Structures are given as structure tokens and as C-alpha cells.
Amino acid sequence: MDSVMSLVGENPAVIFSKSSCCMCHTIVQLIRGFGANLTVYELDQLPKGKQIERELLALGRNPSVPAVFVGQKLIGGANEVMALHVQNELGPMLIKAGAIFFWKRE
Template identity: 35%
Template structure:
């Protein structure tokens, strides 16, 4: 239960929360896009944390998504990199602004 509580706290405490793995090209693309948009975001690198696999399991319970990146904006699950990229020109600026990340 501790991992689920920790994951939920990270989601609740950050306007934009990205659960990532440092070597993942899709995660890099997500972080690049958010950086390009000058968004404030927090990253939890699952492969660099002792509890990374437990957090990843907890995220699957929270979001029904096991893959990374696992992205939350304004405490709302967005999905992965392809979902974020699809929002890039339409809803993403508004979502980031509403979450207070711009």
C-alpha cells in the first residue's frame, strides 16, 4: 500500500507528473515536449529508484497503464507519449495552463 500512497501523493502534489525510465526514448520525447513548452513538471525515474517497480505496479492500479511514460496533468491521467503528442497542438497548452504548469 505504501507504493500506491506514494505514487498518489506525487500525482496530487505536482501540476504535471511524469513517471519515466531514463533510457526510454518515449519518455525522452515526453520530457522534451514539456521542456519545449516551458512547462513546469516533475519526473520520477522508475529505473533509478529502489521502489521503482512497486511504484510502476501501483500506477497500473491507479491509471490502468503499466507502460512509461505515465503522464498526469492537473491530477488527471493523460496517458503515454503518443497521447501527449496528440494533444500538443490542441488541448495541451490549455491543460498545462489550467494545472498551473505554464
């Protein structure tokens, strides 16, 4: 889990994704829609992608992607992120982590 945690520790918001995953794309676009400082790691395009995917599975992510970290904390996958968004908790979480600086509720 050293690879995952070192990559997560460098950024306020991180998504581990695969380029062929439509749910990954949806979650990336949702968080980018907030104007977030977001880092996306496409596991199918990284030399150590398989190793990172095994680490995500060991963290309890099944399926392994999307795996979303905000403020160095694993918040979950697509279902968890969408639930946070619907409950108006995703924006404040991104602010607290320093991924965005302001958020206007609509």
C-alpha cells in the same frame, strides 16, 4: 496507488519515466518545451520504482511509462500526449493546471 497519488498531488505536471526509454525522453522534452514546471520521476533510479511501476500498471498504464499526469489527472502515455499536442489542447491543459502561465500558439 498511494505512492503514485502522493507524488502526483505535489506538482502540477508529473511524468513517470525510465531513463532508458526514448519515448519517455521525447515526451519530457515536449512538455519542457512549453516551459512547464515539470517533475520527472525516473522509476529505474528510485528505491521504490518497482512498487510505483506496479501501481501505474494497476491504473491501466501498459506500458507503465511514460505516464503523464497534469493537474493531478492521468492524461495517458506518449500517444495521448502527442494527440493532445497535435490538437492544440496540451498547452491550455498545462495552463489550467498551473504548470505554465502563458502559451503562444505557433
